[in-house]
Amino acid sequence: MLHRLWQSGMIGLAQSEKIKNFMQKSRATSFLSDKYVAGNSPNKAITKANKFLQEENIRGSFFYLGEYVNSIDLVNINVKNKQAIVRLLKNENIDIHISVDPTQIGYTVSEEIGHKNALDIAKQILAWFKKR
16 A cells, blocks of 8 residues: 555656756756766767766666656657667677656557557667667
């Protein structure tokens, strides 16, 4: 029960425009994004991941924020960015770990859309492995 209460609270915060704006624009929270967010685009994420690997021997995972969306426009942006990171990783010598949350890729809109997007992303990753 406590787990569900916690999860519901976190989902509510994630969907709150006020909280989102505070977290993204506040100087009080900017140190967190500087430390844990690789950038606001796939290209910036790849650049930062390469820098961490080369300078600090730190490996990373690519987590694209944008969970719990219920707009097809936001789903399309999420899927486009996940596919962009796969394409960019094809030319890099860094580990591949891409997080895909079902709520990011359309399962909140419909199971059919989420399923199609999951398969599209998986096919793109599989094609990358076959070319290696």
